[in-house]
Amino acid sequence: MIMIIRRWDGDFLTAKKLIENNTLGRVVEYESHFDRYRNFLKHNWKEEDIPGSGIVYDLASHLIDQALWLFGEPTTVYARIMNQRKLEGTKTPDSFEIQLNYDNDVEGDYASLLVSLKGSMLIKEEKRLRLMIHGVEGSYLKYGLDVQEDQLKAGLTPLKNEDVFGKEGREEQWGELTTSNSEGHAITKKYQTLPGTYIEFYKNIAEGMN
Template sequence: MALANSNPNTPARQVRVGLIGYGFSGKTFHAPLIGAVPGLSLCAVVSRDAAKVNADLPDAVVYADPAAMLTADDIDLVVIATPNDTHAPLARAAIEAGKHVVIDKPFTLDLAEARALVALAEHRGVILSVFHNRRWDSDFLGVRRAIEDGLIGTVSHFESHFDRFRPAVRDRWREHDVAGGGIWFDLGPHLVDQAVQLFGLPDRVQASLAKQRSGAVADDWAHVVLSYGERRVVLHAGMLVGGGTHRFTVHGDAGSIVKHAIDRQEAQLLAGMVPGAPGWGDDPDPLVFHDGTAPPREIATLPGDQRRYYSGIADAINGTGANPVPPIEALWVMAIVEAAVQSSQAQASVALSLTDEERRA
């Protein structure tokens, strides 16, 4: 793939970014994180509410139509932060226009769409990446280090919760009965991606999805078990959890690690904190280590920093680093997300629909 500034001695140029969508994800996550990375310049936004965009980004050009921005010569990278059913068609149009592309999770609605985009990006010689920003969360980084350091020995049980307390069903597309709606397509990709980063591809997937809140029309409860031989990885998300659960619980043959609180970066962004400001990504909630004999021991949690995703994107476009989330890894996540839906419908465990080549990549 021929990229700009592939010579490491050449100063990296500013990557000009166009953001499609300025709803919750675009406004809360993408715009602030892009704005906090020196190698990126957020030049344009596609939105039907120009006043909303310009109140935050007075220098950005606002387009009402994605097609108009995709033909602009002054955009290098297109970031797609729109409803899930639009990810694939918008990404396809951006790639065909010769733009590098970042897609908010989930990658696509299914594995077939994901495969088609991966092939098209490879053919056109552009970078394609998926915004799996939770790889740079404090809670995950702390648990990952504990596992890699061998603190708890060989992992037998890994449990990851992404729970919220939202008893009332809200009128927003994520909670509608639409393709890509529901909690599994919303939070599941985060849980799956973190599990794959730690353990690779599972042998089988067993899942149960449910609509538990009064008036729910899309799944708002998900319980998914990934099997790795005798190891079990439990991924759970629910909307009726007022408290009392842990973000991570990990058991091994040398002890257990518990992490109670979730990473604070989303809360900091919602509070208006600028990424990189003092305290950004700090996590005062420690990991707690149990070995069955001594009193529990607290271990400081590593700070999180989701800016690292976009720093990696800037480096990849400038030819000075690797894509932080390569397409094949996003494809693996989609295979598991899709398998979970199939498992819940069939009420049976299923294997991943990946080719041998995709598994080896």
């Protein structure tokens, strides 16, 4: 079972808003990343050679769920799943590239859409790409993962720290939105990330149990 809580990541909520509001026009390319850098084994079950382990079950599942929630079922799927670190003691996959293709011959919002989902344990860049979305009217680029997981590890909670929880504290963390002005020239500006709201996932569970 996929933990669908990542549907309430701030970066994903922002992308969803831009797409649903048609800010980018018809979307033609959606690229989503979940990258880390760890060139050693952490020695937990996720990196053991057992069913359900590896980066696809751990991280790709979230990106797949987000893409299906946004765009629905694709026409075709292509995937490369690899072990790139080649570390002694495991052959568990640690890299993936998954493409979801939407039929080029049909009419609709997502005709000829290409969705690329990527993840690796060997991305050492200081700024790691999270989302890149291109539409016929504009583009959105976002670096860095949602802040909620790190905030929870630091002891913050959405109830006790409502003023800051789920929010990116610095403008440089925001994504970049590129559109055109009235003269057709490209204009790029910072676009504030919506607050992440994991608490909504648990509210939905509580409502379903009542």
